[in-house]
Amino acid sequence: MNGPAVITTVSGRHRHLSLQQDGLAAGTLRPAPYVVVTMDDDAAGRLVARRDPPGHAMAVPRAPGGGLPLAAARNAGARLALERGADRLVFLDVDCVPGPGTLARYAAAVRDGMLLCGTVSYLPPPPPGGYRLADLPGLAEPHPARPVPRDDEVLHGGDPNLFWSLSFAVTARTWRDVDGFCEEYAGYGGEDTDFALLARKAGAEVAWLGGAPAYHQHHPVSRPPMEHLDDILRNGALFRSRWGRWPMEGWLREFARRGLVRHDPRTGDWLRTAGAEDRERAGTRG
Secondary structure, three states, X not given: OOOOEEEEEEOOOXXXXXXXXXXXXXXXXOOOOEEEXXXXXXXXXXXXXXXXXXXXXXXXXXXXXXXXXXXXXXXXXXXXXXXXXXXXXXXXXXOEEEOOOHHHHHHHHOOOOEEEEEEEEEOXXXXXXXXXXXXXXXXXXXOOOOOOOOOOOEEEEEOHHHOOOOEEEEEHHHHHHHOOOOOOOOOOOOHHHXXXXXXXXXXXXXXXXXXXXXXXXXXOOOOOOHHHHHHHHHHHHHHHHHHOOOOOHHHHHHHHHOOOEEEOOOOOOEEEOXXXXXXXXXXXXX
């Protein structure tokens, strides 16, 4: 069986990218091809070209507003993979390391009409020498927010609101039916749920796959994601214009509790408050 294409977007996090490449090299099925889409990061393309499996690097410019063009980068990677004859596409975030059987499991199980999502386990900080591939399965359990199928199981009828693009597979036909991610999104938030809703509109479902683990490498995060406040407001407003509701309302309510945003009951909009920048800086320092 020929391997599926693997598509990864990257801006920095080269150590994460190297371990992902190690995980792919150790797998029972090789990616065909391995497409690495760089965003203001030419060094990443040179890095993957020198290692096994060799990555096919392509660059996508940063969005006009400065946010990372994640949606556009995933679409560009998929186009290249399809041009090279791929009939199945696996998307992995740069933080994610596949298990040895992950690609083979995705390749065998994916069907037209589904967004197939393997489990994701969030790893603790690495030991001083870094992560070892053999140790990853024992370091963390799959994230409890989503179903955890048995290794031989596929659970159908998944909630589109629980779709995460960090590890999933589609057939080429389904990708073309959905027509990719909406490229109006830039930076953090909104594009994943939008894509899952586009898939449902095109007749595809979210499905949960056992036996295709991804291990998310640790990196510092803030809760709520203060550094992404402007992205969340911009992308959230775009999502509402397309789907009639705001996404990420948990984060928005937490921002409101901290005095950074307010909800306008007349329009339904979430807006920055006066003095939000000062409070945001103070919260980040704390």
